[in-house]
Amino acid sequence: xxxxxxxxxxxxxxxxxxxxxxxxxxxxxxxxxxxxxxxxxxxxxxxxxxxxxxxxxxxxxxxxxxxxxxxxxxxxxxxxxxxxxxxxxxxxxxxxxxxxxxxxxxxxxxxxxxxxxxxxxxxxxxxxxxxxxxxxxxxxxxxxxxxxxxxxxxxxxxxxxxxxxxxxxxxxxxxxxxxxxxxxxxxxxxxxxxxxxxxxxxxxxxxxxxxxxxxxxxxxxxxxxxxxxxxxxxxxxxxxxxxxxxxxxxxxxxxxxxxxxxxxxxxxxxxxxxxxxxxxxxxxxxxxxxxxxxxxxxxxxxxxxxxxxxxxxxxxxxxxxxxxxxxxxxxxxxxxxxxxxxxxxxxxxxxxxxxxxxxxxxxxxxxxxxxxxxxxxxxxxxxxxxxxxxxxxxxxxxxxxxxxxxxxxxxxxxxxxxxxxxxxxxx
Amino acid sequence: xxxxxxxxxxxxxxxxxxxxxxxxxxxxxxxxxxxxxxxxxxxxxxxxxxxxxxxxxxxxxxxxxxxxxxxxxxxxxxxxxxxxxxxxxxxxxxxxxxxxxxxxxxxxxxxxxxxxxxxxxxxxxxxxxxxxxxxxxxxxxxxxxxxxxxxxxxxxxxxxxxxxxxxxxxxxxxxxxxxxxxxxxxxxxxxxxxxxxxxxxxxxxxxxxxxxxxxxxxxxxxxxxxxxxxxxxxxxxxxxxxxxxxxxxxxxxxxxxxxxxxxxxxxxxxxxxxxxxxxxxxxxxxxxxxxxxxxxxxxxxxxxxxxxxxxxxxxxxxxxxxxxxxxx
Numbered sequence: 156x157x158x159x160x161x162x163x164x165x166x167x168x169x170x171x172x173x174x175x176x177x178x179x180x181x182x183x184x185x186x187x188x189x190x191x192x193x194x195x196x197x198x199x200x201x202x203x204x205x206x207x208x209x210x211x212x213x214x215x216x217x218x219x220x221x222x223x224x225x226x227x228x229x230x231x232x233x234x235x236x237x238x239x240x241x242x243x244x245x246x247x248x249x250x251x252x253x254x255x256x257x258x259x260x261x262x263x264x265x266x267x268x269x270x271x272x273x274x275x276x277x278x279x280x281x282x283x284x285x286x287x288x289x290x291x292x293x294x295x296x297x298x299x300x301x302x303x304x305x306x307x308x309x310x311x312x313x314x315x316x317x318x319x320x321x322x323x324x325x326x327x328x329x330x331x332x333x334x335x336x337x338x339x340x341x342x343x344x345x346x347x348x349x350x351x352x353x354x355x356x357x358x359x360x361x362x363x364x365x366x367x368x369x370x371x372x373x374x375x376x377x378x379x380x381x382x383x384x385x386x387x388x389x390x391x392x393x394x395x396x397x398x399x400x401x402x403x404x405x406x407x408x409x410x411x412x413x414x415x416x417x418x419x420x421x422x423x424x425x426x427x428x429x430x431x432x433x434x435x436x437x438x439x440x441x442x443x444x445x446x447x448x449x450x451x452x453x454x455x456x457x458x459x460x461x462x463x464x465x466x467x468x469x470x471x472x473x474x475x476x477x478x479x480x481x482x483x484x485x486x487x488x489x490x491x492x493x494x495x496x497x498x499x500x501x502x503x504x505x506x507x508x509x510x511x512x513x514x515x516x517x518x519x520x521x522x523x524x525x526x527x528x529x530x531x532x533x534x535x536x537x538x539x540x541x542x543x544x545x546x547x548x549x550x551x552x553x554x555x556x557x558x559x560x561x562x563x564x565x566x567x568x569x570x571x572x573x574x575x576x577x578x579x580x581x582x
Numbered sequence: 583x584x585x586x587x588x589x590x591x592x593x594x595x596x597x598x599x600x601x602x603x604x605x606x607x608x609x610x611x612x613x614x615x616x617x618x619x620x621x622x623x624x625x626x627x628x629x630x631x632x633x634x635x636x637x638x639x640x641x642x643x644x645x646x647x648x649x650x651x652x653x654x655x656x657x658x659x660x661x662x663x664x665x666x667x668x669x670x671x672x673x674x675x676x677x678x679x680x681x682x683x684x685x686x687x688x689x690x691x692x693x694x695x696x697x698x699x700x701x702x703x704x705x706x707x708x709x710x711x712x713x714x715x716x717x718x719x720x721x722x723x724x725x726x727x728x729x730x731x732x733x734x735x736x737x738x739x740x741x742x743x744x745x746x747x748x749x750x751x752x753x754x755x756x757x758x759x760x761x762x763x764x765x766x767x768x769x770x771x772x773x774x775x776x777x778x779x780x781x782x783x784x785x786x787x788x789x790x791x792x793x794x795x796x797x798x799x800x801x802x803x804x805x806x807x808x809x810x811x812x813x814x815x816x817x818x819x820x821x822x823x824x825x826x827x828x829x830x831x832x833x834x835x836x837x838x839x840x841x842x843x844x845x846x847x848x849x850x851x852x853x854x855x856x857x858x859x860x861x862x863x864x865x866x867x868x869x870x871x872x873x874x875x876x877x878x879x880x881x882x883x884x885x886x887x888x889x890x891x892x893x894x895x896x897x898x899x900x901x902x903x904x905x906x907x908x909x910x
Contacts, residue, residue, distance in 0.1 A: 187831075189831045189834070191831055192723050327880040352879060359823065360839065366589075366592065387826055394752075418726065455648045455651070
């Protein structure tokens with residue numbers, strides 16, 4: 156007994172000794188609450204990727220990764236609390252997975268000098284690195300998503316959308332309203348009519364919106380939804396017999412969770428995506444060997460290969476590669492948040508670099524710069540195959556209308572800079 | 583007939599159907615408030631928990647599967663069988679009765695005679711506990727609920743109205759089913775409270791629980807009975823709403839749809855919950871149809887409360903609620 160106590164005391168002393176340098180990546184997750192079904196696969200993918208790097212490579216550049224998970228419940232106040240509670244731990248980059256939390260954190264991360272990466276969500280105009288030097292939203296933004304959807308529809312309609320009617324069913328929030336400006340501009344440019352149909356939070360009751368769609372018979376429906384709004388919208392579309400192949404969701408309306416409740420009826424539904432689907436990648440072999448087979452899978456280990464699990468992996472991969480780049484730039488493995496920002500700003504994802512990571516073709520290629528924090532703005536169209544129960548990739552990555560997006564980003568970000576007396580970076 | 587009028591009739595019919603679904607949620611609140619004076623904040627979560635339990639039983643899920651695997655290092659993934667819907671509904675009711683008994687035994691019997699606000703706060707705690715318990719027992723993933731209810735457009739109505747007006751009305755088969763079930767449910771509840779011994783005891787406790795106690799009615803039994811019936815109503819609401827969106831944790835938010843119904847119909851009247859639901863359903867749908875496009879849409883959530891407030895100003899006890907007059 157005495158020996159055991161001595162061993163314990165020695166262990167405790169060693170544990171309390173000088174800490175080894177670690178790279179800290181907070182994970183602001185939501186495994187509980189109304190959006191848990193979406194938060195869990197993302198958080199699992201995020202955690203598994205870092206666990207794999209620790210097991211296989213001993214971390215990044217010889218430094219082990221310390222991932223701190225903090226439960227936000229998709230609640231903005233809790234998200235801010237998580238940020239405040241973890242930023243003192245040496246956090247290198249935040250990924251809040253919530254547009255609401257993102258808006259609250261933008262001024263905070265800017266003041267504290269900690270980078271934030273909002274992967275395909277958050278404030279679109281934050282892609283202007285001159286105004287938002289601490290925020291990154293590559294590889295694509297909401298405005299890119301709206302533009303890609305219209306480009307795809309142009310392709311489907313022989314390059315002409317004049318006289319067509321396109322309905323936008325959107326979550327009545329800052330997130331849902333993001334594409335309106337881009338779609339309005341595009342409707343003027345291409346001559347289609349835009350029908351805006353807001354849905355109140357949380358979106359369990361959408362009869363009015365879908366009766367209107369049934370009456371107005373739009374040629375296409377684009378959806379900007381999240382959580383229960385997606386499942387109800389797809390079910391209502393099935394109920395009114397709207398052709399599913401003319402219904403396109405943003406990437407946050409395109410997971411297995413969104414289509415499965417509608418069963419066979421959801422077959423043919425389309426969604427944008429900025430990364431690959433499925434598990435046919437070399438990286439999955441490493442995840443199996445170093446993490447899952449050892450019983451260390453995050454969560455219940457039942458999300459592997461789903462759209463949102465892959466998105467979590469992708470987010471973690473970008474964070475890890477940003478850290479690796481920062482180590483390379485500054486010649487040290489023990490990087491600070493400011494160094495991490497430099498790494499994220501000079502990050503370049505090429506076909507070769509993704510193949511080296513075991514993720515060949517997993518996402519679009521892009522390179523960031525001081526001015527461009529939004530990436531290449533490319534996204535693909537996926538389609539749900541209900542019979543096989545899986546998403547299929549329908550197109551290559553489609554380039555958004557960069558000229559239009561750049562102009563809109565410039566206008567919006569400069570207005571923000573003026574309102575907040577922000578001195579432009581990159582000068 | 584002008585198109586706009588046809589559309590308005592279609593919207594009204596769909597509003598009535600939506601109102602029935604709201605009323606189903608409101609009924610659970612009314613039952614408990616009527617019998618015990620408790621505003622049960624956990625009613626929405628009870629609907630979620632009941633639906634989760636139903637799907638879990640139907641799919642042969644092992645309760646607390648993730649927890650068991652994490653603690654004991656096992657690799658359990660379900661019992662490997664499927665349970666027919668009807669049997670699963672009966673088993674879920676057993677769980678809801680056990681829940682009602684546990685709530686009464688562990689929480690409520692210690693709070694008899696306390697201020698209503700204390701009891702209300704107890705139900706807030708209960709709501710969060712039940713949500714966490716549901717998560718641990720059945721997991722947080724979205725579950726497909728298929729108890730064989732018909733869904734999608736009713737083709738008979740579509741064709742008949744098309745032949746009559748040249749425009750086919752959309753009425754969802756699920757909404758029609760919900761309306762029939764709600765009608766049967768209300769009839770059974772009214773018959774139960776009017777013609778059975780337990781029902782009369784329930785009404786006696788609702789009128790004056792001290793007097794009911796003095797004639798030998800067991801308060802514990804009546805409260806367990808009330809919470810069990812509310813559990814059954816929650817199960818029905820959970821099935822109807824879960825069939826629309828899958829069973830997921832946002833199901834607990836359907837309680838928000840019941841509040842304006844209760845404000846309008848009164849907290850103590852079963853017919854009030856139904857009529858309130860219908861008025862709210864039709865009111866919000868027609869307002870969205872007629873005024874929504876002029877103000878940017880998405881009016882339904884707030885308009886339901888505005889409508890309820892207007893009724894409150896003129897009838898604070900709600901349309902069918904009991905008027906409480908306190909003289910000093």
